[in-house]
Amino acid sequence: MTMIVLGSPLAIADESAPIVSVRNLRVAFDTPHGAVEAVRGISFDIAREKVGIVGESGSGKSMTGRAILRLTPPKARVSAERLDLHGQDLRALDERAMRLVRGRRMSMILQDPRYSLNPVVRVGEQIAEAYLVHRRVSRAEARDKARAMLETVRIRHPDRVYELYPHEVSGGMGQRVMIAMMLIAEPEFLIADEPTSALDVTVRLQVLAILDDLVQSRGLGLMFISHDLNLVATFCDRVLIMYAGRIVETCPAAELRRARHGYTRGLLESLPRIDKRRDRLPVLERDPAWRDAPAVSPREG
Amino acid sequence: MPLIDIRDLRVSFGEGVGAIRAVDAVSITIEEGEVYGLVGESGCGKSTLLRALAGLNPNWSGAMTVAGQILGPRRSTAQYKLMQMVFQDPYGSLHPRHTIDGLLAEPLAIHAIGESDRRIVEALDRVGLDASFRFRYPHQLSGGQRQRVAIARALIVEPRVLLLDEPTSALDVSIQAEVLNLLDDLRRSQKLTYLFVSHDLAVVTHMCRRIGVMRAGRLLEEMTVDALLAGGTTHPYTRHLYRASAGYDRRLADTAEVLDDSDEEIA
Amino acid sequence: MPTSVETQTNAESPQPGAGIRNWLTAEIPGSAVQARAQRAYFGWIRFLRNPLAVVGLSVIVLLVLAAVFAPWIATHDPLVQNLATRLQPPSAEHWFGTDQLGRDLYSRVIYGARITLYIVLLVTALVAPIGLLIGTLAGYYGGAIDVALMRLTDIFLAFPGLVLALAFVAALGPGLENAVIAISLTNWPGFARLARAETLIVRSSDYIAASRLQGASSGRIVGMHIVPMCMPSVVVRATLSMAGVILTAAGLGFLGLGAQPPSPEWGAMLSSGRRYMLDYWWMATFPGLAIVLVSLAFNLFGDGLRDVLDPRNE
Numbered sequence: 035m036t037m038i039v040l041g042s043p044l045a046i047a048d049e050s051a052p053i054v055s056v057r058n059l060r061v062a063f064d065t066p067h068g069a070v071e072a073v074r075g076i077s078f079d080i081a082r083e084k085v086g087i088v089g090e091s092g093s094g095k096s097m098t099g100r101a102i103l104r105l106t107p108p109k110a111r112v113s114a115e116r117l118d119l120h121g122q123d124l125r126a127l128d129e130r131a132m133r134l135v136r137g138r139r140m141s142m143i144l145q146d147p148r149y150s151l152n153p154v155v156r157v158g159e160q161i162a163e164a165y166l167v168h169r170r171v172s173r174a175e176a177r178d179k180a181r182a183m184l185e186t187v188r189i190r191h192p193d194r195v196y197e198l199y200p201h202e203v204s205g206g207m208g209q210r211v212m213i214a215m216m217l218i219a220e221p222e223f224l225i226a227d228e229p230t231s232a233l234d235v236t237v238r239l240q241v242l243a244i245l246d247d248l249v250q251s252r253g254l255g256l257m258f259i260s261h262d263l264n265l266v267a268t269f270c271d272r273v274l275i276m277y278a279g280r281i282v283e284t285c286p287a288a289e290l291r292r293a294r295h296g297y298t299r300g301l302l303e304s305l306p307r308i309d310k311r312r313d314r315l316p317v318l319e320r321d322p323a324w325r326d327a328p329a330v331s332p333r334e335g
Numbered sequence: 336m337p338l339i340d341i342r343d344l345r346v347s348f349g350e351g352v353g354a355i356r357a358v359d360a361v362s363i364t365i366e367e368g369e370v371y372g373l374v375g376e377s378g379c380g381k382s383t384l385l386r387a388l389a390g391l392n393p394n395w396s397g398a399m400t401v402a403g404q405i406l407g408p409r410r411s412t413a414q415y416k417l418m419q420m421v422f423q424d425p426y427g428s429l430h431p432r433h434t435i436d437g438l439l440a441e442p443l444a445i446h447a448i449g450e451s452d453r454r455i456v457e458a459l460d461r462v463g464l465d466a467s468f469r470f471r472y473p474h475q476l477s478g479g480q481r482q483r484v485a486i487a488r489a490l491i492v493e494p495r496v497l498l499l500d501e502p503t504s505a506l507d508v509s510i511q512a513e514v515l516n517l518l519d520d521l522r523r524s525q526k527l528t529y530l531f532v533s534h535d536l537a538v539v540t541h542m543c544r545r546i547g548v549m550r551a552g553r554l555l556e557e558m559t560v561d562a563l564l565a566g567g568t569t570h571p572y573t574r575h576l577y578r579a580s581a582g583y584d585r586r587l588a589d590t591a592e593v594l595d596d597s598d599e600e601i602a
Numbered sequence: 603m604p605t606s607v608e609t610q611t612n613a614e615s616p617q618p619g620a621g622i623r624n625w626l627t628a629e630i631p632g633s634a635v636q637a638r639a640q641r642a643y644f645g646w647i648r649f650l651r652n653p654l655a656v657v658g659l660s661v662i663v664l665l666v667l668a669a670v671f672a673p674w675i676a677t678h679d680p681l682v683q684n685l686a687t688r689l690q691p692p693s694a695e696h697w698f699g700t701d702q703l704g705r706d707l708y709s710r711v712i713y714g715a716r717i718t719l720y721i722v723l724l725v726t727a728l729v730a731p732i733g734l735l736i737g738t739l740a741g742y743y744g745g746a747i748d749v750a751l752m753r754l755t756d757i758f759l760a761f762p763g764l765v766l767a768l769a770f771v772a773a774l775g776p777g778l779e780n781a782v783i784a785i786s787l788t789n790w791p792g793f794a795r796l797a798r799a800e801t802l803i804v805r806s807s808d809y810i811a812a813s814r815l816q817g818a819s820s821g822r823i824v825g826m827h828i829v830p831m832c833m834p835s836v837v838v839r840a841t842l843s844m845a846g847v848i849l850t851a852a853g854l855g856f857l858g859l860g861a862q863p864p865s866p867e868w869g870a871m872l873s874s875g876r877r878y879m880l881d882y883w884w885m886a887t888f889p890g891l892a893i894v895l896v897s898l899a900f901n902l903f904g905d906g907l908r909d910v911l912d913p914r915n916e
């Protein structure tokens with residue numbers, strides 16, 4: 035029997051064995067105007083690595099992450115041919131078993147910290163609570179751990195910030211509070227949905243370094259959702275590019291700037307550049323053919 | 336005479352030992368028609384400065400003059416018209432139970448501006464939305480469309496200054512390009528002055544000619560974008576900011592900590 | 603006078619008469635009225651997907667119909683005594699049997715719907731606005747106002763509802779109106795608490811800041827921005843608390859402190875039936891069933907409403 039000791043490397047035999055494996059995942063919504071498919075059959079594996087998911091707003095990035103954790107809205111219909119965590123079929127778990135998986139073994143840094151934090155509870159207590167849910171520890175221990183966690187995510191005055199309500203912290207602090215909350219239970223797999231969009235570049239570097247360390251030293255699997263192509267290109271190992279609910283291209287992160295797909299090229303073009311001043315930014319011209327392009331196989335790239 | 340003149344602005348939160356100076360003796364002047372960029376690390380007080388200037392937080396000290404009017408802690412209705420703000424989060428800044436029409440009609444009602452029908456259609460048109468959006472609810476719009484509505488609402492009272500608090504950081508890059516282009520066009524056509532907060536140096540250098548760098552409540556330095564690009568920064572933090580903008584770099588992350596510690600000692 | 607814009611958009615969207623359904627499901631609403639109607643229509647469709655809530659609503663509709671058309675539905679006069687036919691079991695003549703004074707139980711239960719509805723509506727009309735007002739003011743202004751108002755609600759909340767209602771009725775004297783006042787007094791703090799909690803969440807949001815920036819007065823912000831956000835939960839709470847109101851009213855009636863005889867109030871009927879329960883089961887059973895059924899219906903309906911009104915479901 036394998037016991038996973040936390041804080042130490044996870045017991046995984048093979049470096050490249052997938053932690054999470056997804057095949058043909060679909061998420062659809064019934065709307066008054068007919069069914070809308072937000073995710074249209076995507077497949078990928080994530081091992082002990084940093085996988086970036088990029089794509090424009092509404093391309094289904096968040097829904098993909100939410101579907102893995104079963105956090106989709108009640109209206110959503112989710113189906114998949116495979117949805118495994120370390121070979122365990124997540125589709126077979128009931129809601130109670132899933133709650134044990136969520137937060138403890140897999141967690142998700144939600145996109146919008148302001149909406150994901152309880153507005154009437156102090157942020158420090160929310161972090162401590164996240165720890166208490168999964169650990170048999172005393173309140174005082176949880177509190178200390180939460181304080182330490184705030185320090186880990188580079189919050190300058192952790193004692194002061196512990197006592198603040200969500201509307202009293204700045205946008206970037208809220209985001210780091212969220213990260214602290216999700217990392218405190220030391221999960222094996224983390225979905226980070228735009229985790230650093232409100233952070234300035236210097237703090238962002240430090241927070242990313244924490245995630246990087248967790249991947250290197252503890253073997254965390256990281257799914258990194260972002261629309262910051264520069265960041266993904268430099269931080270991740272691999273990149274999946276999504277368009278209209280499909281993966282249209284995958285490539286090693288270092289080669290993102292040489293991507294071939296018209297959509298990826300368009301996204302790259304529309305970035306403002308420090309080194310190249312332009313009067314107007316080119317706006318993405320969408321090609322209807324992109325929608326119907328065949329999905330890319332999970333192993334490629 | 337500058338359009339915006341902020342002198343020695345201080346804003347604190349809390350009292351006694353737990354008190355924090357979120358903005359500490361900041362002075363900024365902005366000329367009419369200028370786009371002034373404010374960058375700095377998260378939690379350094381950029382939003383707090385903007386909110387004090389806008390009149391959302393009456394607890395400040397110092398002096399602020401906008402368009403020749405001396406601003407006090409409480410604003411008159413006319414003074415509110417002078418400056419409007421666009422918030423970072425397009426999902427949180429539109430009332431979920433009001434239609435776009437209702438959102439745009441409210442400022443017109445408050446300021447007793449007539450011809451609201453014509454003005455609403457015009458305001459939507461100006462931000463590139465056609466009349467079909469008029470009676471939708473915010474949840475029926477995408478993030479970029481919402482941000483356009485927020486800009487339309489800010490502009491409908493015909494302010495002279497627009498305070499932009501990270502207006503594109505919640506948007507993806509293709510929409511960001513649209514919104515930045517739009518802001519640029521509007522500034523020209525409506526003769527607006529922008530105070531533009533962002534943590535994305537690429538966006539700031541694209542939009543602005545002059546920037547101020549903030550850290551822990553203070554204004555570290557001001558410079559032109561050209562000087563920044565030419566490497567003419569004096570403060571190590573600004574240099575670091577510039578280098579960190581290139582993307583993720585493990586070694587840079589580690590030096591940031593060194594920078595952090597040395598800074599604590601000064602403070 | 604319709605402006606050019608309105609006429610234009612109206613011409614594009616189908617007219618109501620041409621097909622209400624198309625008008626309600628049009629992707630692009632052409633007017634504020636249409637936008638609101640669409641919102642209500644989609645809410646209604648969502649509501650219909652919850653069978654239990656529909657059952658609850660049906661029972662409530664039946665209750666209202668029974669109350670309105672009582673004289674036509676009832677087979678007898680609810681107050682006329684006939685000692686010759688006292689304590690009759692249910693039969694073709696007396697569907698629910700008769701009570702100890704020979705009154706027709708079926709007719710009394712039907713007329714009792716009027717009293718129940720009267721209590722429920724009156725309590726809600728008193729309690730929801732008061733609770734909403736106090737809660738939003740406390741939440742929006744905060745500080746001393748908040749402390750004062752919340753201590754006041756704490757005092758009321760410290761006592762169990764029925765006990766407090768009993769105390770009030772004892773002080774005011776028994777009777778239907780006094781029972782309504784007593785129930786209202788025990789009910790508003792819950793609404794105030796709820797409205798305050800919602801207000802605290804809404805108060806710090808950017809859209810409130812945005813309308814303050816436009817120069818909106820505090821009254822306008824509370825009335826036009828905060829109250830609409832509190833409304834859904836207050837409405838849900840009101841429906842859910844109706845079950846409690848009915849039970850409390852019945853409880854007061856049962857103890858002889860609510861509606862006074864000979865009025866056919868369900869609680870009072872249950873109370874008088876209790877004495878005859880062992881030999882004449884129908885006397886307590888039918889009013890009791892009516893109480894259970896209607897309070898259950900309000901609960902089911904409230905649950906359904908909650909799903910529909912929750913903005914996250916849109």
Ligand SMILES: Nc1ncnc2c1ncn2[C@@H]1O[C@H](COP(=O)(O)OP(=O)(O)OP(=O)(O)O)[C@@H](O)[C@H]1O
Nearest residue numbers: 063065070072090091092093094095096097098107
């Ligand atoms: N409750 C819902 N009902 C209907 N459609 C929905 C619902 N929630 C999301 N969608 C649709 O699902 C699609 C995918 O949304 P998702 O949140 O995954 O986008 P995203 O890629 O994360 O975008 P962003 O960068 O803006 O966060 C969108 O097109 C959206 O319209």
Ligand SMILES: Nc1ncnc2c1ncn2[C@@H]1O[C@H](COP(=O)(O)OP(=O)(O)OP(=O)(O)O)[C@@H](O)[C@H]1O
Nearest residue numbers: 202203204205206348357377378379380381382383
């Ligand atoms: N209402 C408040 N009560 C207490 N402290 C506050 C309040 N609002 C802001 N602060 C504090 O003031 C400081 C500055 O916050 P501010 O929101 O101005 O930062 P910012 O520069 O906009 O950061 P970001 O880029 O992350 O949005 C932070 O330390 C924050 O915790």
Ligand SMILES: [Mg+2]
Nearest residue numbers: 095096097145
């Ligand atoms: Mg998303």
Ligand SMILES: [Mg+2]
Nearest residue numbers: 204205381382
């Ligand atoms: Mg901010």
